Amino acid sequence: MNADIVALLGEGFIETVIMVIGSGVLGSIIGIPLGVLLHVTDKGGLMPKLATNAIVGVIVNAIRSTPFIILLVAIYPLTRLIVGTTIGTTATLVPLVIGVAPFIARLVETSLREVDRGLIEAAQSMGATDMQIITKVLIPEAMPGIVAGVTIAIVTLVGYSAMAGAIGGGGLGDIGIRYGHNRYMPDVMWTVVLILVVFVQVIQSFGDWCVRKVSKR
Template sequence: MSPELIRLILEATLDTLAMVAAAAGIGGLVGLPLGVFLATSGPGELFAVPWLNRALGFLVNVTRSTPFIILVVAIIPFTRLIAGTSIGTGAAIVPLTVAAIPFIARIVEGAIREVDGGLVEAARAFGATPLQIALKVLLPEALPAIVLGLTLSIVSLTGFSAMVGAVGGGGLGDLGIRYGYQRFMPEVMAAVVVILVLIVQLVQTLGDGLARRLNRRIRRA
């Protein structure tokens, strides 16, 4: 493999890492509070706003049920509005983030709902406010599951980042399509696959390890 191809692979790898990191970061900042609200805003819950819960739940379901490659094409006008273009690494972050937010929100919602209801009732008995219960009971107890969910989200985003290369999104997916497929260079395609597998393995290992440490810490407490 020539030095030029090696340089392209390194640049594409950095682009993929940047896309995934940005989408996961923004998606987490929006998806985490959204997931907490979805888990606590139903009838009779901490922040009961049933109509808003249903509306947000419907929006989340619509976004999650749309295949990613169709979502990328469908929101091209929005991508151009945000990024100024619909191609390249910066533009790819927009659909990746849009896909990440509802995914993370549902994961957080599920993790929150798994927390023992007795802990919530005990906190209420001690006079804790709904916000205190959410921040000091629900989130800490659900943290290991949330970390595992965020790990799964990052792994999924890594796959999506490769998929967005089909529409000029940049990164490893774009490199694999332009060189590995269109120019019939199987060594480039193989390198792309190996790097993606390594990224996924690293993310999964780190996420699993962090979740186990948090779980042990909660049990000791």
């Protein structure tokens, strides 16, 4: 493997990190509040609004059920409207965020459901408002599960970013397809796979460490 390929792999890795971390952060900013909304507006929630819950739920499920490679192509007009192009690392952030935010929302909703109902009732008996219960009870108690869910979502984004590379999204996926597959360079392909495996392991280990930190009372 020559120096040019090594440099290309380094550039591709940086692009992949930008795509994964950038979309993970933006997806969390959207997905976590969305998950809270789904939980509190559900039947038996703090602020049950079944119509709102149903509408948001349908949108979330529709996006989640769409294969990412199809979603990537389907929202080309929106991507072009936002960033002015449909190829490259920046353009790929749009479908990555749209794809991962509903996934995070459902994981957050699941974590919130596991919070002991007795804690919520105790807070209500002391006169806490709904917003105080959400910010002081629900989210803190569910934080380990939320962090674990976000970690899972970010790991999933590594695979999404590789798929995006297959159609001009940049990153290691693009290098693996263009050089490893199209130019019959298996050493490049396996190097890309190895880098992605190590990257996923680092993300998972860091996420597990964060879960342990927020679990300490």
